[in-house]
Amino acid sequence: MTLVIKNGRVIDPANSLDEPKDLLIDKGRIKAIESPGSISFEAGKKPSVIDAKGCVVCPGLIDMHVHFREPGFEYKETITSGCQSAAAGGFTSVAVMPNTNPVNDTRAVTEHILSIARAEGIINVYPIAAITQKLEGERLSEMADLKDAGAIAFSDDGRPVINNELMRRAFEYSKMFKLPLIQHSEMLDLTEGGCMNEGIVSTELGLKGMPAEAEDIMVYRDIALLEKTGGQLHVAHISSKNSVDLVRQAKSRGLSVTCEVAPHHFTLTDEAVRGYDTNTKMSPPLRTIDDVEAIKEGLQDGTIDIIATDHAPHDIADKQVEYQNACFGIVGLETALPLSLKLVDEKILPMADVIKKLTSTPADIFNLEAGSLSLDNKADLLIFNPNLEYSIDISKFHSKSKNSPFDGWKVKGKVIHTLVKGKTAYSANEN
Amino acid sequence: MFNRKNILGTKCLAEEEITTILDMADSFKEISTRPIKKVPTLRGKTIINLFFEPSTRTRTSFEIAGKRLSADVINISGSSSSTVKGENIIDTALNLEAMHPDIMVVRHTLSGAPEMISHYVKCPIINAGDGYHEHPTQALLDLHTIREAKGSLKGLNIIIVGDIAHSRVVRSNIYAMKTMGMNVKVIGPPTMIPLGIEKMGVSVGYDLERAINDADVIMMLRLQTERQSRYLLSSIREYSNLYCLTSKFLEKAKENVLIFHPGPVNRGIEISLDVMESERSLILTQVTNGVAVRMALMYLLLGGKNDTSN
Numbered sequence: 113m114t115l116v117i118k119n120g121r122v123i124d125p126a127n128s129l130d131e132p133k134d135l136l137i138d139k140g141r142i143k144a145i146e147s148p149g150s151i152s153f154e155a156g157k158k159p160s161v162i163d164a165k166g167c168v169v170c171p172g173l174i175d176m177h178v179h180f181r182e183p184g185f186e187y188k189e190t191i192t193s194g195c196q197s198a199a200a201g202g203f204t205s206v207a208v209m210p211n212t213n214p215v216n217d218t219r220a221v222t223e224h225i226l227s228i229a230r231a232e233g234i235i236n237v238y239p240i241a242a243i244t245q246k247l248e249g250e251r252l253s254e255m256a257d258l259k260d261a262g263a264i265a266f267s268d269d270g271r272p273v274i275n276n277e278l279m280r281r282a283f284e285y286s287k288m289f290k291l292p293l294i295q296h297s298e299m300l301d302l303t304e305g306g307c308m309n310e311g312i313v314s315t316e317l318g319l320k321g322m323p324a325e326a327e328d329i330m331v332y333r334d335i336a337l338l339e340k341t342g343g344q345l346h347v348a349h350i351s352s353k354n355s356v357d358l359v360r361q362a363k364s365r366g367l368s369v370t371c372e373v374a375p376h377h378f379t380l381t382d383e384a385v386r387g388y389d390t391n392t393k394m395s396p397p398l399r400t401i402d403d404v405e406a407i408k409e410g411l412q413d414g415t416i417d418i419i420a421t422d423h424a425p426h427d428i429a430d431k432q433v434e435y436q437n438a439c440f441g442i443v444g445l446e447t448a449l450p451l452s453l454k455l456v457d458e459k460i461l462p463m464a465d466v467i468k469k470l471t472s473t474p475a476d477i478f479n480l481e482a483g484s485l486s487l488d489n490k491a492d493l494l495i496f497n498p499n500l501e502y503s504i505d506i507s508k509f510h511s512k513s514k515n516s517p518f519d520g521w522k523v524k525g526k527v528i529h530t531l532v533k534g535k536t537a538y539s540a541n542e543n
Numbered sequence: 544m545f546n547r548k549n550i551l552g553t554k555c556l557a558e559e560e561i562t563t564i565l566d567m568a569d570s571f572k573e574i575s576t577r578p579i580k581k582v583p584t585l586r587g588k589t590i591i592n593l594f595f596e597p598s599t600r601t602r603t604s605f606e607i608a609g610k611r612l613s614a615d616v617i618n619i620s621g622s623s624s625s626t627v628k629g630e631n632i633i634d635t636a637l638n639l640e641a642m643h644p645d646i647m648v649v650r651h652t653l654s655g656a657p658e659m660i661s662h663y664v665k666c667p668i669i670n671a672g673d674g675y676h677e678h679p680t681q682a683l684l685d686l687h688t689i690r691e692a693k694g695s696l697k698g699l700n701i702i703i704v705g706d707i708a709h710s711r712v713v714r715s716n717i718y719a720m721k722t723m724g725m726n727v728k729v730i731g732p733p734t735m736i737p738l739g740i741e742k743m744g745v746s747v748g749y750d751l752e753r754a755i756n757d758a759d760v761i762m763m764l765r766l767q768t769e770r771q772s773r774y775l776l777s778s779i780r781e782y783s784n785l786y787c788l789t790s791k792f793l794e795k796a797k798e799n800v801l802i803f804h805p806g807p808v809n810r811g812i813e814i815s816l817d818v819m820e821s822e823r824s825l826i827l828t829q830v831t832n833g834v835a836v837r838m839a840l841m842y843l844l845l846g847g848k849n850d851t852s853n
Contacts, residue, residue: 312739316554318654318676318711321738388655432633434653436674 113160114138115534116151120164120495124171125468126475126484135169137491140533145485164495167528168463171471171483172204172235172492175445176372177269177294177348177420180206180237183224184213189425189512191225194445195234197423197511199538201445202527204492205236205475205482206423209269210247217242217253222261235532236482236492238264243282243293247271250278252285259289264478267294269348270395272330274300279334283343292344292370292478295334297355298396302326307436309382309397317385319435322397324352331355335362335369346477347371349422351396353406360415370477371410372420375444375451376517378407384517390431390438391517394424408460411469418474419466421448425513443511447504449496450523456498457524463498491534500526508543545843549661549668552677553719561719565687567839567847568832574611575834585614588645588845594671595621595632595651600806600830601671601680605648608837614645632656633663640664645845649673654711667844669837675709680840681805682715684833686723688825689760691832692801697724702754704730704786705764705813706775708737712764712805717743730754731764731786734775751786755796762803763788763813779812789815793823801825 115137122133122145134151136144136159144151153159180194189197191208198206208225210216216225222239229237241263242253247270255266266286272295273279286293303322308314310321331347335358338345350356350371362369376394381401384392392398410416424441431438452470455461461469475483482492504521506514530538545563553561574582590609594602602618609616621635632651639647646667649657654674661668672678690696701720707713707729720727727745729736736747748754755761766782776782788802802814802824810816818824 310738312742315708315737315739316714316743318674318714388659429631433631434651434659435655436653 113534114157115162116159117162117164117169117493117495119148120167120169122169122485123464123467124485125464126171126472127486129485130464135485137534140491140535142485142487142489142491145487162495162529166499167495167497169493169495170467171485172494172530172532173202173449173470174205174474174480174483175203175421175423175448176207176418176474176478177374178206178208178423178445179211179425179441180208181425182212182228183221187512188427188430191228191237192232192234193510193512194423194425195229195232195237197443197445197509198235199530199532200510200527200543201447202449202494202496202530203235203445204494204530204532204537205238205480207238207240207264207478209240209267210242211270215242215246216240217245217247219254219257219261222258222263226262234537238478238480240265240267240269240294242266243268243273244278249273249275252278252282255286255289255291259291263291264480265292265294265346267296267348269294269296272296272298272300276333276337280337280341283337283341283345287341287343290344292346294346294348295330296348297327297330297334299326299329302329307393307397308385309399311382311400313382313385317388319385322395324354324399324403327352327396328354328358331358335367338367338369339365344368345370349374349377349396349420350407350410350416351377351399351403353403356406356410356415360410360413363415370417371415372418373407373411373416374420374422375448376442378404378411379451379454380517388435389517390433390435391442391515393435393438393440394422394442395440408455411455411461417469417477419448419452419469420474421445425511426515427513431515442515442517443509443513446509446511447516447518449527450504450525451518453498453525454523491531493529493531494527495529497526497528499524502526547844550679550840550844551658551661551668551670553679553682553715553722554677556719556722558722561683561686561723564683564836564839564843565690567843568687568835571838571842572832572835574838575831580611581613582611583613584842584847585609585612585845588614589643590614590616590646590648590841591639591644592616592618592648592671593621593636593639593650594619595649595656596672598650598671601650604830604833605671605837608834608841611834612838612841614841632660636660636664640666646841669840669844672711675711675714677715678711679715680833680837681712682719683840684829684836685716685762685803686719687832687836688803688829689801692825693759696720698726699759700726700728700757701760701762702728702730702758703762703764704751704788706735706766707731707740707764708735709767710764716762717745728754732776732782751788752792752795755792758796758800760801760803761788761796765805765807766809766812768809783812787811787813787815788818790817793818803829806830
């Protein structure tokens with residue numbers, strides 16, 4: 113099947129491309145990128161055409177941090193519903209965290225996840241396997257086997273690796289597989305019982321705070337260990353000013369450190385917790401305006417490499433409870449693009465840089481075959497209208513869970529088509 | 544005039560509203576001294592005390608307040624269930640609402656629970672204390688007692704002493720007292736002073752002895768020995784040495800200083816027995832006034848007029 117996408121503004125950060133182009137897609141691969149109107153066909157061979165006038169055409173987005181809850185918590189999300197949510201948000205590749213039940217700490221679970229994802233064939237799913245068996249922080253997982261089965265990184269996400277000796281050995285051991293360790297940085301003894309950022313808002317609301325230092329101390333520890341051992345560290349969902357500084361310094365010393373930020377951490381502050389909406393409860397928590405500004409600086413100067421959602425679906429029963437009892441996390445796949453595009457409106461980043469942090473940079477860090485529009489690449493594409501305004505409506509989410517604090521927000525930037533290997537994974541026209 | 548659906552905290556109460564409540568409590572106080580302590584004001588109204596945290600004084604006070612106004616008062620103790628076990632609090636509240644109560648009085652161990660319930664039910668909610676967020680009726684009865692003793696509130700200096708971080712009484716009192724023009728200082732060990740509290744308009748000190756001399760009111764807080772994180776104190780003995788209000792400390796205080804405690808008192812830990820029993824202590828007057836203040840709130844929430852003659 114042949115497809116032409118015409119009249120779009122093609123942004124492909126990997127190839128430094130940002131201009132009007134037509135794309136030719138054949139047998140699921142990108143076959144030509146030409147000036148508008150210059151792709152011609154023999155008579156009788158009419159391709160299907162998508163008119164992308166007024167839209168941006170870019171590589172399908174990549175989210176290196178999602179929770180799809182399968183196996184184990186299918187009432188919150190399944191691999192299928194998660195993939196549908198991703199496609200609706202413009203994502204064609206996601207990396208799924210291992211805190212399922214059973215934990216993804218063995219070949220069998222990795223293969224199980226991949227087999228479901230491949231059978232559904234909606235988008236590309238990359239499993240992240242556990243650093244330690246059962247996420248218990250006691251023994252290393254079988255990393256060689258897991259890599260062979262298809263794991264692309266290791267993380268005990270949600271449960272940081274507390275033990276210093278174990279973390280040191282994890283860096284050393286993972287080095288031979290050339291796969292990064294992703295850390296959810298949180299010193300648990302400093303955050304025990306906490307449910308929001310510690311500060312004046314937590315003081316007023318009478319909620320136990322989670323100090324930013326809980327994050328900073330672990331980020332520093334991991335950098336210190338990495339400097340000794342070598343290996344590759346990716347700091348998940350960075351949220352505090354000092355942690356951004358620590359990563360900046362580590363990069364300036366040439367260490368192999370990268371980090372991600374979730375859209376909610378540059379969009380909201382802890383002020384949003386007033387009113388006790390449990391959809392403002394996540395870990396790390398929403399922090400202060402100073403932290404948000406530091407994150408935006410980090411996005412600008414490249415300290416923060418990528419944007420990742422930490423898509424954390426929770427059923428209403430897990431959220432419609434007292435604030436302290438509510439589960440941590442919010443869904444993010446279907447709000448990430450418009451929230452990230454606010455950075456363009458605020459003149460924090462140009463459009464191409466926002467797209468880069470959602471496509472080619474994550475592909476580079478995690479060595480994925482994705483994230484660029486080079487000729488002969490798989491045609492994983494996103495077509496979105498950057499100027500179309502609409503209201504976020506959680507009831508329309510494709511995710512099984514609706515736990516988002518952004519319901520009713522007026523935003524700009526709407527996904528029109530998501531294509532995976534040239535086939536429609538999502539189309540706004542059909543939804 | 545008083546036009547609120549709920550009393551979730553004192554943060555949002557304006558000076559005139561607080562004055563209305565205190566004035567109304569003044570006029571209700573007399574009812575409790577009559578031989579027949581009952582007026583028909585809220586006859587036919589139903590008040591549910593929904594307590595997810597054990598309480599004797601506050602629950603009894605609400606119950607008596609409702610009954611002296613002739614309302615039917617029902618007490619329910621819920622367990623503060625987690626997400627999986629037991630009935631969800633919203634379901635509990637919706638079930639109770641289905642029986643058409645006129646007011647729900649809610650106490651909960653966790654901050655924000657009454658506000659959360661108020662988003663789901665139509666009937667008025669009075670917060671009877673949530674976590675370490677707010678305890679508005681306690682603050683109002685404190686103000687009532689201070690005003691009664693001192694004549695007015697503006698310009699008075701109060702020091703609040705003890706575990707500031709884990710006290711809902713402190714937060715409600717800070718909001719209400721600042722609104723009424725009082726000067727508030729909080730005193731306690733730094734481990735018990737929450738981050739950023741100065742931004743609530745109070746000053747902070749660690750030394751009781753140095754803060755005591757210009758206080759018009761001293762409010763001692765209960766040391767919540769049962770729920771302390773084990774790192775906040777070295778020992779109860781040392782806490783007492785530093786912060787127990789004894790007659791030795793009181794020698795430095797103003798002659799007419801008033802002593803408050805929201806109760807229940809840990810005798811000898813935060814306040815010595817002789818101070819507790821001294822003339823300056825208004826601890827039991829607080830309890831007496833609590834009934835009047837709660838009567839006033841119930842009356843106002845159910846549309847009562849400023850004029851109590853009807």
